[in-house]
Amino acid sequence: MIRFPTSPPEGAAPRAWNVPTPAVQDLSNGLRVAVVRMDTLPIVQVRWAFGAGRIAQDPCRIGSGLLLQRVMRHGTERLGARQFTAALDRMGARMSGGVTIDASVVSIGGLAQHVWPIVDLTEHVALKPGLSDLALAGEKIRSRELHRHACNRTDAIVEMMLGHGVYGTHPYGAPATTASGLAATSRADLVDLHRTIAAPQRGLVLVVGDVDPDRVLHTLAERYANIPVVETSLPVAVPEPQSPPRRLLFVEHPTAEQATVGVGGLAIPRNHPDHAALRVANQAIGGSASSRLFRRLRDDRSLTYGVYSTLDCGVHAGDITAVMGVAPDNAAAGLAALLTELHDASAEPLGEAEITSAKRILMGAFPQQASGLTGVGGLAVASWLHGLPSDEWHTIVSRIHAVPSESVNAAAAAWFDPMHFTAVVCGPPSSRVGLASAVRPFGLEMESLSLAELADFIG
């Protein structure tokens, strides 16, 4: 009988590896074209990204950015909705896309043998979408219903109200949709918004996959060199956000079975020099199931099924949030425990072992983050959007390794202090019990809203 080894087998030395490097060319109209070769599988993904997202939408038409993305899936000036989807499916291609506060992306992935038809189709969606009245009417109904659905979910309500509590009236704090914004958006608004966003001077065309990079780059450069620069009204300077007065907002949801608890505060934009240190701090405090919050609040105390903190860094600003679902009678205890953990993490130095572990997690996870067409493409888009150095992804592992513990603790002290945080709880009436006294030590006073009163913010 073989004896079971009493300790784990020793690991070997890590294999040297680097994320694939894109071939890049900047055109005279400001458009960047880039190609990354990944030839393990016969597939390809083509993306158009623009450095403007929901920030470009009219504040009276919140949701128009998302509507634009959705209507763009209904065909192009050349192809109606049915022809467009048939063209996608004929190639086995899938379209995806999204709009964040800072960027808009459309992407089509499919079999590499169809790379040029996919390039054509992606270009037409990005630059010449159909934006028909019929498609807009359908998507307005669908978006309104999805918004209404979200406004009945405690987690979505907490997310929306945390945005408002952290950023106030700053564009970064606006929800993705509001009922009134969706209703007010016309086809003319979408055409204007598309014109504002889809300007070549803030665009990137990226091809990732089983292609010849030199040939594809050359062809893209020739093809797009003459797209004219578009004059648009996009604001050039975005003001720094100012958080409104802190509070605990309790949103009563009469039929909820669970309460969602969330806290959050302002942090830093992506290109801030403290970004690496704050990433390590976030990882140690709440970035994963190995982090302090999860271990103490779920593993040790069974207060929740899961709790994580999230560091979200945009071009102009960033925030930290921590959210968890709790049984209603655990809402006050859960919120107090969450705030206490954040206080401890910011007031006292994190343990060396926690910092070392956090760094190792981030370094070890990088190849996973950089895997697949979507992963590699995402890194290339992030580099371009945030103006990161060309060697950003080649040096990220060594830079994380080199972050001093003092910097990590300084970042935790500066950005995880709950005395700067606002809080939101959404749950049934029973989850309200004890909340006000639970947050008083953290300088928060409780205010309450009913679901109906939420309409002032997201209706």
Next chain:
Amino acid sequence: MVNIEQTALSNGLRVVIQPDSTLPLVGVSLIYDVGSRVEKPGSSGMAHLVEHLMFQGSEHVAPGEFVHRIQGWGGAVNGMTGAERTTYYHSLPSHQFALGLWMDADRMRGVGFDEAAFERQRATVLDERLERINHSPYGEALVRIGELSYDDFGYGHPVIGYRDDVACAQSDDARQFHAQWYAPSNAVLAMVGDVDPDEAIDAVHTCFGAVPRADTPTRPSFSEARRMVPTRESLRAPLASAPALFVNHPAVPYGDPDFYVYEVIEALLFRGPSSRLNQRMVMEERCAIKVQGGYEAHRGPSLFSFFGMMPEGGDPDRLAALYADELERLVKQPVSEDELERVHNRVRAGRLFGRQSMVHRANALGRSLLYHSDALWEDRYVERILRVGPEAIQRVAARDFDPNASVTLEVVPA
């Protein structure tokens, strides 16, 4: 898939390894051939609870350390329980690949949770249930449509279990469940990534070779009487903001020659933007906000399912009539070559895109070996899909989409 190494240990553990040095990573999937279908009334949720307890320590690994050691190297780790199987998967930097094998082998030998850990995990599962069932707009409806669709408890109850059953579960029952089902001969280990196959097989022998062989109980067999009368029920859902409709039909199990025909029908109806139901219900008639569903294949009784979420005030009868009409269309009109080609391309591309993830590939390899005793089954999948022609679709639709055998659940916002 090429370049696959297979072996079996003397204790019965089946092993399949596919080397791929694209990234310095390895994805590992350990699949146990046990799921909620073996549970009896009163003990629902035990398979899932045991999955949680597998992370609560073993002889050489402290509670919670399985996750922390994997994540400590930047890896990802989780478990998932279904009606048929329980899967434990992780990824690791390839230079640490043996760490996960060692911990997986240790907990295959025995679980090491104490009473306090058991109670914490039971509470965590109840929290999970609260989140996924009670607090989800259509959670209770999903439980109910399962109950309505099967006569037998095995497939008809929710994998996460009924609340009272989970609340009453005892630690000794969980230990007994592990002892009964977590035997090496009842598991398949699949590994994909940057490993030398010989080194990997050596490591598997070192870690799993010490797990003693054990017999597992006889698996339950299931049979469902053919339904002759349609079932329809309505359920009020306090958290649902929109009405919804579920429709299920019985379908053929894994291993049936018509398995691939069902896969094509699923793609025709549900997959991709030009899929029939998306085009008609969402894009054209706008009587649904979204539709989803497809073939839920088991080794026992299986289902073909439909779920449609409607706008406020939506008419469930209209949606049900449209769905019935689309099923009827499958019977009456042969699918055109053009549409079939689109389905084939979509399936092929979907399979290729799915292969980008090492863990995803390890899971697929493991399933192939477990269900088909053929690690190359996944490779042949697309080829078999390409052989499905219009006549087979008409034949299966005519035989199986009998309105009298359907189960319908209408969800009404309360």
